[in-house]
Amino acid sequence: MGDRRYAVSLKRRAILKSGLALLAAGAVGRAAMENDALTSATASIPPEPALPTGWIITVEGPIPAAEAGIMLPHEHVMVDFIGADQVDSSRYDADEVFSAVRPHLERVQALGARTICECTPAWIGRDPELLRRLAAATGLRLVTNTGYYGAGANKYLPAHALTESAGQLAERWIAEWRDGIGQTGIRPGFIKIGVDAGPLSDVHRKLVAAAARAQRATGLTIAAHTGDGIAALEELDVLRAEAAAIERFIWVHAQSEPNPDRLLEAARAGAWVELDGIGHDTLDQHLTLMLAMREAGLLGRVLLSHDAGWYTVGEPGGGAYRGHDTLFTDFIPLLRERGFSQPEIDQLIIHNPAKAFAVERLS
Numbered sequence: 001m002g003d004r005r006y007a008v009s010l011k012r013r014a015i016l017k018s019g020l021a022l023l024a025a026g027a028v029g030r031a032a033m034e035n036d037a038l039t040s041a042t043a044s045i046p047p048e049p050a051l052p053t054g055w056i057i058t059v060e061g062p063i064p065a066a067e068a069g070i071m072l073p074h075e076h077v078m079v080d081f082i083g084a085d086q087v088d089s090s091r092y093d094a095d096e097v098f099s100a101v102r103p104h105l106e107r108v109q110a111l112g113a114r115t116i117c118e119c120t121p122a123w124i125g126r127d128p129e130l131l132r133r134l135a136a137a138t139g140l141r142l143v144t145n146t147g148y149y150g151a152g153a154n155k156y157l158p159a160h161a162l163t164e165s166a167g168q169l170a171e172r173w174i175a176e177w178r179d180g181i182g183q184t185g186i187r188p189g190f191i192k193i194g195v196d197a198g199p200l201s202d203v204h205r206k207l208v209a210a211a212a213r214a215q216r217a218t219g220l221t222i223a224a225h226t227g228d229g230i231a232a233l234e235e236l237d238v239l240r241a242e243a244a245a246i247e248r249f250i251w252v253h254a255q256s257e258p259n260p261d262r263l264l265e266a267a268r269a270g271a272w273v274e275l276d277g278i279g280h281d282t283l284d285q286h287l288t289l290m291l292a293m294r295e296a297g298l299l300g301r302v303l304l305s306h307d308a309g310w311y312t313v314g315e316p317g318g319g320a321y322r323g324h325d326t327l328f329t330d331f332i333p334l335l336r337e338r339g340f341s342q343p344e345i346d347q348l349i350i351h352n353p354a355k356a357f358a359v360e361r362l363s
């Protein structure tokens with residue numbers, strides 16, 4: 001599909017160039033005729049969807065959002081499920097993880113992906129240096145995050161997350177945006193939090209409020225692992241109460257909610273509905289949701305990803321790594337079969353994620 005778009009822009013450029021050359025030669029009469037031809041030729045090319053403004057903050061620095069290319073908004077390179085009280089970078093060999101992960105990133109890159117959001121938060125295996133190394137070796141752009149993951153009954157929360165206020169937690173995350181993560185100089189490209197199924201506990205409500213405040217201060221988008229639709233709609237209420245931007249909120253794992261009306265409600269409110277977890281055994285379920293979103297005219301609020309990977313710290317060789325490829329090998333062909341057009345597919349895998357993660361200001 002990159003080739004098709006390239007061909008369209010080349011054609012446009014050729015038309016413009018010939019028009020300009022004629023004008024420069026002073027062939028006024030002919031130029032006027034050509035100008036008509038130019039207008040009608042241009043009008044026959046369908047307009048491309050507007051590319052987003054702003055920046056995607058990768059581990060190697062900001063890139064224009066319009067250049068992010070095909071983007072996977074939710075994948076993992078590495079996860080450590082040991083718990084926040086024991087998690088530590090000494091538990092794995094970064095060289096081994098690098099070697100294990102690299103071929104999977106090269107594979108998805110060969111399939112067309114250009115930018116991947118790595119959704120592993122701090123205290124559960126986030127390693128920005130490892131991501132930077134993988135990005136440099138593969139040429140794939142990787143995006144890391146700030147924020148805390150409360151899902152899993154708070155097992156992955158550091159002790160201070162239970163005692164500090166929403167404002168104090170927000171300040172920690174804002175500091176990572178301002179100063180970089182630890183000593184790495186790497187800035188987060190989004191805020192990742194996690195909450196269990198609703199109704200939200202006090203601690204999880206506090207995480208959402210902290211994320212809302214950090215979003216207001218930084219402009220970063222919030223991606224929230226969310227247990228179910230009740231929790232998702234409560235999260236939107238917290239955002240409203242904090243005067244944060246709902247269109248900069250991603251309901252992660254929305255496909256797990258059994259009632260599709262809740263997905264439509266969140267999308268109509270302006271939130272991003274992320275249908276991640278795409279795999280061979282979910283194709284029908286994801287297709288059903290995509291048809292419902294299209295029917296409702298809400299494809300402009302949908303994000304697609306695998307939530308796949310990952311090197312599991314503590315398992316021999318990192319355990320079974322699920323590749324980031326089913327979207328390309330199976331799901332997009334299935335969407336095409338069911339009548340999704342190329343502009344719709346481009347919107348889903350290029351324009352929507354670029355818009356969802358674009359940051360308007362760099363400081």
Ligand SMILES: [Zn+2]
Nearest residue numbers: 074076119307
């Ligand atoms: Zn995930």
